[in-house]
Amino acid sequence: MTLTKTEIVNKIHEMGITKKDAxxxxxxxxxxxxxxxxxxxxxxxxxxxxxxxKEKQSRRxxxxxxxxxxxxxxxxxxxxRCSGKLRKRINGGEE
Numbered sequence: 527m528t529l530t531k532t533e534i535v536n537k538i539h540e541m542g543i544t545k546k547d548a549x550x551x552x553x554x555x556x557x558x559x560x561x562x563x564x565x566x567x568x569x570x571x572x573x574x575x576x577x578x579x580k581e582k583q584s585r586r587x588x589x590x591x592x593x594x595x596x597x598x599x600x601x602x603x604x605x606x607r608c609s610g611k612l613r614k615r616i617n618g619g620e621e
Contacts, residue, residue, distance in 0.1 A: 531556070563604055575608040 531552060538548035559577065562569050569577040580603050587598040608616070 566602070573609055573611045575606055575612055578605050578607065579603075580605055 535545065535548045535552050538551065539545045543551075559569050563577060563579055566579050568579065582598075582601050582603055584600045585598050587596050588594065589596060
């Protein structure tokens with residue numbers, strides 16, 4: 527099951543915060559993360575992980591449907607590396 531933004535807002539609301547404040551806080555956090563990543567900076571959340579912006583060089587590719595050769599342009603992608611604490615928790619370790 528995928529955790530959606532609406533479910534995050536609902537879980538924050540269950541902690542005693544108004545739904546509007548929970549929505550505003552969630553939206554603000556996401557906008558801060560998007561803004562930071564769009565500037566090319568990384569986002570580190572201690573105990574959770576790190577979102578990194580990586581540059582991909584242009585390269586040759588192929589359209590699998592038509593077999594046509596093409597050049598994939600230089601681009602930036604976002605990667606995520608989870609923290610050791612999160613990795614332990616996911617794998618059933620103590621945390």
